Amino acid sequence: MTPAARLSAAIEVLADLAARRRPVAECLKEWGLKHRFAGSGDRAAIAGLVYDTLRRRASAAYVMGSDEPRALVLGMLAVVRGLDLDAITRLADGARFAPAALSADESARLAAPDLSSAAPWVKGDYPQWLDPYLSAVFGDERTEEGRALASRAPLDLRVNSLAGTREAVLEDLAHHAPVPGSWSPLALRIALDAEGKAPPLVAEPAFLKGLVEVQDEGSQIAAILAAPVPGSQVLDLCAGAGGKTLELAALMDNKGQIYAHDSDIRRLKPIHERLQRAHVRNVQVRAPRGTADVLGDLEGHMDLVLVDAPCTGTGTWRRNPDAKWRVRPGALAERTADQAKILADAARFVRPGGRLAYITCSLLDTENGAQIRGFLERHGDFAVVPPAEAVLALGARGLDLRAAALESPEGLLMTPRRTGTDGFFVSVLTRTA
Structure with a gap:
């Protein structure tokens, strides 16, 4: 699939999510079953687009002036992935399998995305009704806390000390470039790839032998x-x-x-x-x-x-x-x-x-x-x-x-x-x- 086709698929998944209000994992799974031509790389890329959109849904909607699936995905490209107007225009050009070409209003909004005047819950990308609760805990820092919560999570592992040592697991999983955690003496952390996809850890011998567990x-x-x-x-x-x-x-x-x-x-x-x-x-x-x-x-x-x-x-x-x-x-x-x-x-x-x-x-x-x-x-x-x-x-x-x-x-x-x-x-x- 082309990048533009993946974008269209993400919009389709988000439309299904809005219509049927069910967990996004179910929407993605159903889309994959209906579109078996999509390879694992395509499905991972589409999932990455969908999840990035959901992470920053409020700010994307604010930039685009709409919370329709198309607007959210286009806004995400600017707000999350940092694409400029030219790059987004090339993806949404109305070609076969691509999203329809940008309207004049969409182009104007994507040319200068600005969140400076947005409310804290928009900048922090969380539901408005939770603002008093987060304000009570974090005060003026709630926007920054929300933005951190809207980022991608790494893959954290816990070394099982009943089966081995962290040093041994570091060696066994060296091809995934794990690094020791900051706080727990049992923790290892693996960065995700550019699409936000984690490596298939459950197929690793270290996992099958009980040396590690997935645990934040x-x-x-x-x-x-x-x-x-x-x-x-x-x-x-x-x-x-x-x-x-x-x-x-x-x-x-x-x-x-x-x-x-x-x-x-x-x-x-x-x-x-x-x-x-x-x-x-x-x-x-x-x-x-x-x-x-x-x-x-x-x-x-x-x-x-x-x-x-x-x-x-x-x-x-x-x-x-x-x-x-x-x-x-x-x-x-x-x-x-x-x-x-x-x-x-x-x-x-x-x-x-x-x-x-x-x-x-x-x-x-x-x-x-x-x-x-x-x-x-x-x-x-x-x-x-x-x-x-x-x-x-x-x-x-x-x-x-x-x-x-x-x-x-x-x-x-x-x-x-x-x-x-x-x-x-x-x-x-x-x-x-």
């Missing part, structure tokens, strides 16, 4: 700050597919016992194969069974309870740019109610002197600090571990992380702009009695 460095840090101790008893209450469960097992050197649970048995499905591939031996999966309390025997006995809480996912917009335009106020209210219930449930499992680690991939105080403040009001036998103390789990790097992240009395907030990671909030509490 911020997620790795969250598990490290929870400070699981080898030989201890740990409950991963919202384990999902098991990403943090695997890391906890490695941090504990397969010693002690980890109980992996999730309220939705479907989310737990991948964990069994992942545990085997990662050489993990100290995890017991406790899947839900109707109304039975499958965790009742753990009450009051856990040294650590980890709550990777369901949230709006505002911190993961780099990886899920369509999600930020689909999130609604009702979803935020639903998530905060869920979080409060989960925290209350988690408290019953923590032994006196034990820890409770609360983690979200959200940037919103409503889901982060406010949840902890509300929890402490209802549970006077818990106290926050000061962030200055919690970061010591990372060693010397913890001090640098504390300086880079946004600190509050309740915990630490990592963001793409501040720490180069996805957005993660981490609060560690202890049960005092």
